[in-house]
Amino acid sequence: MDKDKLLRAYSQLKTIREFEERLNVEIATGEIAGFTHLYAGQEAVAVGVCESLDDKDYIVSTHRGHGHCIAKGGDVIDMMKEIYGSTEGLCKGKGGSMHIADFDRGILGANGIVGGGPPLAVGAAIAIKQRGDKNVAVSFSGDGSSNQGTVFEAMNLAVVLQVPSVFVFENNGYGEHTGADYAVGGDLLKRTEGFGMPVFTADGADFFSVYDATQKAIEHANAGNGPSAIYAECPRYFGHYVGDPQNYRSKEELKDIRENQDCLKIFRAKVIADQSLSEAELNSADEEVMKLIDDAVTAARAAPRPVAADVLEDVYINY
C-alpha cells in the first residue's frame, strides 16, 4: 500500500475515533437530541472494508453507523450537522444519528432496525448485476443482527441469485447489553458457510487484516462467484448507547480493550516498525483530524435549525 493510501487509512481511523469520542462529550451538554450509538473501537472494520470501495460500491450501515459512513466518504461536517439536527445535515435533520445516508457516496443509509440492512444490500447487488457493473454491495451487521431472520433470508437470497453482496459481520461482543456468547447460538462463522458462501476471517482490531479480507471478498465477487462474508471480532469501547452505565461489563474488560485492542495503536506500531510512515507524519495527521472535528462541532452548533413547516416536506402527501 503506498504512503498516501496508508496515511489516508490512518486519518480515517482517527477521524472516526475522535468523532465518537467528541460526541460522547458533547452529548453530555444536552445539545444533541435522541439516542446515539458510538462505533469507537471498531474503526478498523469500517475503514478496512471501505478503503477497498469506491463511490459506485454500496454500503448499508447499522444503528452504530457513524464509522461506516465516515469510512465510505460521508462528509464529516455534514454528518455532524445531521446529528445536531440542522437543515444543513446530510438528511436535513430528519434522520439524525441512526439514519445518515449519502447516495452520492454509495451510502444507502444507516439503519435503525437491527437486521434491516442486509436485504437492502442484496437488492443493491441485484442492481449491480443487472447493470453488468463490477462493484459490490456491502452490508454491515453485528453479532446481534446475525440472529435476525432477515439476515438469513438475505444471505440465502444472495447465494440463490449469485449477486455481488458482501456480508460483513463485526462481532463486538455485545448485542445491545447482552453478550454474544449468550445470544449467538452455535458458531456465527459457520452460519455464513452454511449458506454456501466463503467467509474471510479478519482481526477486527487490525486494519490490514480487514483490508486483506475485503480484497478477497471483492476478487470473489468480481470473478462472478457471487456473495461472500467477512467475519471480524472487534472491541466496543462504549456502551450500547451514550449514557449506558454498562453494568454488565467489568472495568478490567474496558481497560484491557483500550490497552490491547486499539486499532490506532496497532496501526501506528506496524507502520512505524516497517518504516512506511514516521511518527511525525502520524502526529501531523492527528492534528488535522482534531481540527476537523473541532470545525465540525463549531459548524454544527452554528448551522440553521429546521422550522415547524419542514415537518410536512419530503413526503408525497400530508394530511
Next chain:
Amino acid sequence: MPIKTYRDALNEALHQEFERDERVFILGEDVSGGQAGSAGVVDAAGGIFGVTKDLVNKFGVDRVIDTPISESAIIGAANGAALAGMRPIAELMFADFIGVSMDQIFNQLAKFRYMFGGKTTCPVVVRLPTGAGMNMAAQHSQTMYQMMTSVPGLKVVMPSNAYDAKGLLISAIRDDDPVLFFEHKGLYNDKCEVPDEPYTVPIGEADMPREGDDVTVVAFSRSVKFAIKVIDKLAEEGITCDLVDPRSSSPLDEETILESVEATGRLVVVDESPPRCGLTADIAAMVASKGFASLKAPIEQVSAPHTPVPFARELERAYVPGPAHIEAAIRKTLA
C-alpha cells in the same frame, strides 16, 4: 375496444412497462415458477394467479426473478435495488404475507424518502393479491390495505376493474414513491374494455362509475362491483346514487367525496375490511368533520365484522359485505 380480464390487463401492463424501461424487473415467489423442477418448464406458474405469465420467456431470469419463500428478503431486495436506481416490482403471493415482511415495508420502504431528508426516493411497487371470496380462510383472505393506509410514505392503490387495473399499475410503476398495489383475487376474471396501448390512470383521483341524486356511496376494490349491482337495481325504483370509487386510499380524493355528499346529503361507505380504524371509519370521520353541514342523515358504514376471515362457504359469504348489506344501508339513510 377489446375486452380483457383484470388478470390479463395487469399482465399486459407488466409486459409493456418491461418493454419501455429496462430498469423495471419483478421478483417474488413463483413469478415464473418452475426453476429446477423435474419437468424443465421455466414459466410453469407465471405467478400464483397467472399475472406474470410469459414475462420470463420474453425478459429472462435476470428480470423475472423467482425467489425463495423469504418475504422480508423479497421486499428488502426490492427496496435496496430501488435505492440503487432500479424500478423493482415485488410480488407477495398473498397480501396477508405483509406480516412476514412488515419491517421492510413500513420501517424501510415507507421511510426512506422522508428519513433521508428527501435526498432519495424509493420507487418500488409491491403487488398484493388481496381479499376474501376464495375460501382461503384467515391467513390468505385479508384486505390489509386498511392497515397500510395509516403508514405515511406509502401510496395504497386498489383497482376495482380491469381498465383501472392496467392504468393504475402503469402509473404505479412510473411513480417515484412506493406503491402498494392491492389486486382483489375475486376480480381477476372480471372483464371490461381495456385498450391495447399503454395508458395511465392517475393515482389519487376518484372515479365515479354511477351518478345520481339521493345517496353517495363510496366503495373500494371488489365492493365497487357489489355497489354497482345494488345501485342499478335501486335506479329501477327511482332511487339514484353517486358511486365514488377512490381507487386509492392514500392519497385519498377527499374532494370528490365531499362534493358528492354536498349534493346528495347522504353517505354510505363500503369496504371489505374489518370496521375498527378501517377505511369506512376513516371516510365517515372525514365527512363528519368536513362535510357535516351537508348531511341529512347519519353516515352508514358497511364493513366486514371484527373477526378473522372464516373458511366455510356459508361463513365467508356471511363475512363479506355484499349487495344485500349495501342495499340495506342505502335504504336506511333514506328512511
